Amino acid sequence: AQSVTQLDSQVPVFEEAPVELRCNYSSSVSVYLFWYVQYPNQGLQLLLKYLSGSTLVKGINGFEAEFNKSQTSFHLRKPSVHISDTAEYFCAVSVEGELTGGGNKLTFGTGTQLKVEL
Amino acid sequence: DARVTQTPRHKVTEMGQEVTMRCQPILGHNTVFWYRQTMMQGLELLAYFRNRAPLDDSGMPKDRFSAEMPDATLATLKIQPSEPRDSAVYFCASAVDMSQETQYFGPGTRLLVL
Numbered sequence: 678a679q680s681v682t683q684l685d686s687q688v689p690v691f692e693e694a695p696v697e698l699r700c701n702y703s704s705s706v707s708v709y710l711f712w713y714v715q716y717p718n719q720g721l722q723l724l725l726k727y728l729s730g731s732t733l734v735k736g737i738n739g740f741e742a743e744f745n746k747s748q749t750s751f752h753l754r755k756p757s758v759h760i761s762d763t764a765e766y767f768c769a770v771s772v773e774g775e776l777t778g779g780g781n782k783l784t785f786g787t788g789t790q791l792k793v794e795l
Numbered sequence: 796d797a798r799v800t801q802t803p804r805h806k807v808t809e810m811g812q813e814v815t816m817r818c819q820p821i822l823g824h825n826t827v828f829w830y831r832q833t834m835m836q837g838l839e840l841l842a843y844f845r846n847r848a849p850l851d852d853s854g855m856p857k858d859r860f861s862a863e864m865p866d867a868t869l870a871t872l873k874i875q876p877s878e879p880r881d882s883a884v885y886f887c888a889s890a891v892d893m894s895q896e897t898q899y900f901g902p903g904t905r906l907l908v909l
Contacts, residue, residue, distance in 0.1 A: 713900075720799070720886055720900035767838070776843060776851050783828075783898060785838040 679704045679770045683786035690758055691794055698753040698789045700742075700768030709781070710751040711769040712742055715788075721767060727751065738762065763793045797821045799889050799901035807907045813875040816904045818887030819868055826890040827870045828898060829855075829862055833883045841885075844870065877908045 684699045702708065709728050713721040725736025732744040742753045751768060768786040775782040800819045808814055820827050829841040842852035847864040855862065859878070864870045874881055884905050888898040 711897075718902075718905075720801075720902045721888075722900070723897055726897065782840060787837045 679708065679772055679775075679784045681768050681770050681784055681786035683766075683768055683789050685789050686787065687790045687792065689792045689794060692760055693757050695756050696754065696758050696762075696791065698766050698768075698791065700751045700753065700786060702749050702751065702768075702770045704749075704770060704772065706772055709771045709773070710742075710744060711771070711783070712736065712740070712751070712753050713767045713769060713785075714738075715765045715767065717764070724753070724766070758791070758793050760793050760795065762791060765790050797899075799887055799899050801885075801887050801901035801904050803904055804902060805905045805907075807909065808877055809909050810878055811876040812908075813873065814877045814881075814906060814908075816872045816885050816887075816906070818870040818872070818889075818901055820870065820887070820889030821899055822868070824889035824891055824899070825867075827864060828888040828890075829870070829872050830886040830888065830900075831883045832886060832903070838886075841872070874906075877906075879908045882906055882908050 680703045682701045690696045711726045712724040714724050715721050724740050725734045727734045727744045735741045740755050742751055744751050765788045767788050769783045771781040771783045802817045825846050828843040830838050831841055832838050841855045842862040844864050861873045884903045886903045887901045890898045
């Protein structure tokens with residue numbers, strides 16, 4: 678079974694400062710990696726995903742993440758945050774065919790609350 | 796802009812009552828997932844369907860929860876009888892098919908059982 682660890686439950690940061698949200702995973706097989714964002718009272722929205730290829734992945738809203746296989750990490754970064762980035766961010770991992778019938782199961786971390794302050 | 800829709804967005808009910816949550820997946824998506832989000836457990840997969848057939852509901856309490864897809868445009872999650880510990884946000888997500896990695900989430904149903 679896979680697991681995801683998000684090391685920080687809350688990250689306060691000032692507007693226009695850089696931010697890094699940390700994510701580590703454990704798996705004995707190849708994985709797909711995702712970052713989702715959840716704004717208050719809304720569903721999860723996909724920010725970016727790593728499936729294969731280049732280890733640096735760019736997503737929406739200026740976010741990027743780097744897959745590091747040796748460190749089993751997939752940290753999310755943004756060089757300059759905005760007030761509107763205040764939200765909860767979830768890292769997730771999936772393994773192809775893990776579900777009954779061959780589907781991909783998403784295993785989520787516990788989330789990191791990013792709070793951007795003026 | 797295709798989206799997953801869920802109704803109701805909020806539900807307050809009393810213990811013992813039946814609760815039905817509905818989800819309309821994105822048109823053309825044949826895989827539907829139900830998740831539950833709580834502070835204590837985070838996001839948990841309850842059940843998932845492919846082509847309207849339930850493939851895995853091992854995450855769901857069998858005695859009181861049931862999930863169905865009456866047709867390709869409607870998935871339902873029912874709790875009968877409801878209990879206070881069922882209070883959570885329930886999300887539906889859909890994907891183009893089982894092999895597709897990206898799941899698209901609905902806005903959720905926030906359930907409070909008193």
